[in-house]
Amino acid sequence: MMQGPDIGEVVLHHTADAYAIGIEPFFEWHWERWPDIHIGSLVINLTPTKHVFFLVLAAALVFFTMRLTGRALAKQKAGSRAPRGLANLMEAFVLFVRNDVAIANIGANGARFAPLVIALFFFILYANLLGLLPHGSTATGNLAVTGALALLVFGVVEISGIMTLGFKGYLRTIFPKIPGMTGVGATMMTLAMGPIEILGKLVKPFALAVRLFGNMTAGHFVVLSLFGIIFLFGNLGIWSWAIGITTMLLVVGIMLLELFVAFLQAYVFALLTAVFIGLMQHEH
Helix, strand or coil: CCCCCCHHHHHHHHHCCCCEEEECCCEEEECCCCCCEEECCEEECCCCCHHHHHHHHHHHHHHHHHHHHHHHHHHHHHCCCCCCHHHHHHHHHHHHHHHHHHHHHHCCCHHHHHHHHHHHHHHHHHHHHHCCCCCCCCHHHCHHHHHHHHHHHHHHHHHHHHHHHHHHHHHHCCCCCCCCCCHHHHHHHHHHHHHHHHHHHHHHHHHHHHHHHHHHHHHHHHHHHHHHHHHHCCCCCHHHHHHHHHHHHHHHHHHHHHHHHHHHHHHHHHHHHHHHHHHCCCCC
């Protein structure tokens, strides 16, 4: 009987963070954990994990993509030629995110926040796509990563709101005036709305983090579980071929869907970031 790998272990090992890259038994590269740093009762370890590695790789890819695109556009502009190739593709992406996502949802101040929205879109897109490569890992399938991105957005939303509205205007986003009400009733309703508005502010980054994390993790569970079917039924003779071919076609279809989801989730994160920033630019 053919002895295949432990599918559950493979799925969990691939989706979890670790001090290794790859999937056993095919290929895996390990590295040693660095010594802990003790600061009083606090213990810190700065050993890079595979998700950190792919986050750095995603950031480097964003930098080099934009660098190469900028150089190509500058050369083409100097030669009075229309953009083409990679420069044309990236310019289309950047203009779409800038005009139709950032400025369209934030408003007059949208151009100020466009670089952030564009950077988030491409960074998340590369992080998503790297997980589709052989032995790759989706760093955005880590709740700590998506949580950090969501906290970044939360800080930008709230700080930009204070800078735009002033402290008094910002407080009105927490304790709003109730239209049509006056006197004690209006005051009580305004105070009662405070906890609800604060909860609403906290729910937004939570939704950003969980949505991206859940969507990017679920696809890998499905793909790896389907691959496991091939190993589970690998000793059935001619039926193994039928099951293997059917499973392969399903995996190819789901991988194409995952490619679409990688773009979609980057777009959704950038879009909601722009929407949340735009909501805080106006007191009402």
